[in-house]
Amino acid sequence: MANGLPRLSLYIHIPWCVQKCPYCDFNSHALKGEVPHQEYVEHLLNDLDNSLHLVQGRQLATIFIGGGTPSLLSSQAMQDLMDGVRQRIPFAAEIEVTMEANPGTVEAERFSGYQQAGINRISIGVQSFDAQKLTRLGRIHGPGEAIRAAELATGLGLRSFNLDLMHGLPDQSIEQALDDLRQAIALNPPHLSWYQLTIEPNTLFASRPPKLPDDDDLWDIFEQGDQLLREAGYEQYETSAYAKPGYRCEHNLNYWRFGDYLGIGCGAHGKITLADGSIMRTVKTRHPKGYMRGEYLDRQFMVADEDKAFEFFMNRFRLLEACPRQDFTALTGLPEEHVRGALDKAIAAGYLQETPDVWQITAQGKLFLNSLLEAFLPETA
Numbered sequence: 001m002a003n004g005l006p007r008l009s010l011y012i013h014i015p016w017c018v019q020k021c022p023y024c025d026f027n028s029h030a031l032k033g034e035v036p037h038q039e040y041v042e043h044l045l046n047d048l049d050n051s052l053h054l055v056q057g058r059q060l061a062t063i064f065i066g067g068g069t070p071s072l073l074s075s076q077a078m079q080d081l082m083d084g085v086r087q088r089i090p091f092a093a094e095i096e097v098t099m100e101a102n103p104g105t106v107e108a109e110r111f112s113g114y115q116q117a118g119i120n121r122i123s124i125g126v127q128s129f130d131a132q133k134l135t136r137l138g139r140i141h142g143p144g145e146a147i148r149a150a151e152l153a154t155g156l157g158l159r160s161f162n163l164d165l166m167h168g169l170p171d172q173s174i175e176q177a178l179d180d181l182r183q184a185i186a187l188n189p190p191h192l193s194w195y196q197l198t199i200e201p202n203t204l205f206a207s208r209p210p211k212l213p214d215d216d217d218l219w220d221i222f223e224q225g226d227q228l229l230r231e232a233g234y235e236q237y238e239t240s241a242y243a244k245p246g247y248r249c250e251h252n253l254n255y256w257r258f259g260d261y262l263g264i265g266c267g268a269h270g271k272i273t274l275a276d277g278s279i280m281r282t283v284k285t286r287h288p289k290g291y292m293r294g295e296y297l298d299r300q301f302m303v304a305d306e307d308k309a310f311e312f313f314m315n316r317f318r319l320l321e322a323c324p325r326q327d328f329t330a331l332t333g334l335p336e337e338h339v340r341g342a343l344d345k346a347i348a349a350g351y352l353q354e355t356p357d358v359w360q361i362t363a364q365g366k367l368f369l370n371s372l373l374e375a376f377l378p379e380t381a
């Protein structure tokens with residue numbers, strides 16, 4: 001906490017992709033023509049200018065450039081973007097700056113350009129190493145490009161890199177899912193995000209659902225995969241996030257620990273604590289057309305007191321680490337009595353353990369996270 005305010009992060013959204021993947025509900029738009037590199041960077045920096053009063057004397061602890069496909073931006077545009085941000089907000093000495101990169105969109109030269117611009121962590125969207133599965137997922141790259149991207153990231157000597165991998169894919173056997181994981185581990189990424197594929201509303205997969213592994217197979221994939229990861233030296237610290245010791249993603253940790261973040265770019269969300277302790281959320285214009293007319297802010301609103309506890313625990317209990325009890329009051333401004341009833345219920349149900357200093361989610365709590373969180377909903381807390 002600086003000036004009594006939470007750590008500050010910055011999220012930057014790049015909304016274009018070469019084509020839309022059938023499972024994806026992120027704010028991403030199939031590119032028609034060329035990315036408007038310089039024009040979009042100018043809009044991002046104008047958007048940031050409008051948000052500078054929310055910094056309130058803080059340094060940036062982390063930056064995450066996500067998408068969409070940020071690696072469609074030229075390294076010059078990335079340099080201008082990073083220079084522009086640096087001129088406007090001081091960077092913490094140990095700042096973590098992540099960029100998402102899609103295999104098939106990054107050449108070796110561009111990678112080192114991004115690094116020169118200040119990117120020190122790259123998150124590569126591998127998804128699978130199986131050529132047929134990649135085609136089924138609508139990906140524009142094959143396994144070879146994913147491996148090459150990971151090798152490039154290793155060679156650059158970045159502070160860290162992540163591989164995104166999905167499991168529970170259409171017609172995927174347990175062995176195929178574990179084989180994907182083995183290949184990812186062999187590339188030795190310091191961080192691995194291992195997501196179970198979910199069918200999201202308003203996606204192509206939702207309108208034409210593929211055949212997914214049944215619940216028993218999904219459970220076996222998770223159990224055996226989790227074991228493989230542990231044996232390879234990875235620690236799970238969130239539902240889908242695994243890291244070697246010392247390589248957790250600081251940016252995501254700040255979200256889940258209920259820190260503050262500015263969001264710039266199409267559809268970006270922000271959460272900011274004001275000097276009086278109230279919490280404001282901001283949402284930027286979703287579609288590139290409106291955003292690039294200079295209409296950056298879609299809406300902003302204050303988080304009602306009765307919603308703060310649920311929001312705090314919904315984020316916090318994604319993490320497997322213990323939650324310091326003092327964080328609740330420090331970050332929501334509410335006394336612990338506000339949630340005493342809900343905490344007691346969760347403890348009685350075996351979802352939570354309490355010591356004088358921390359709350360620790362139990363294995364049972366992890367398994368029944370939705371029931372645990374229900375206790376903190378405004379009408380029940």
Ligand SMILES: C[S@@+](CC[C@H](N)C(=O)[O-])C[C@H]1O[C@@H](n2cnc3c(N)ncnc32)[C@H](O)[C@@H]1O
Pocket residue numbers: 023024025026066067068069100101102103124125126127164165166195196197198199200
């Ligand atoms: C912001 S997305 C996209 C990053 C990048 N554009 C890419 O596709 O490589 C981050 C990650 O979320 C995961 N993801 C996206 N849609 C998902 C879904 N429906 N179910 C599970 N994971 C998903 C993918 O692993 C993806 O790499």
Ligand code: SF4
Pocket residue numbers: 016017019020021024025026028067068069102125
């Ligand atoms: S490339 Fe990534 S962001 Fe773009 S549509 Fe596919 S999953 Fe979504």
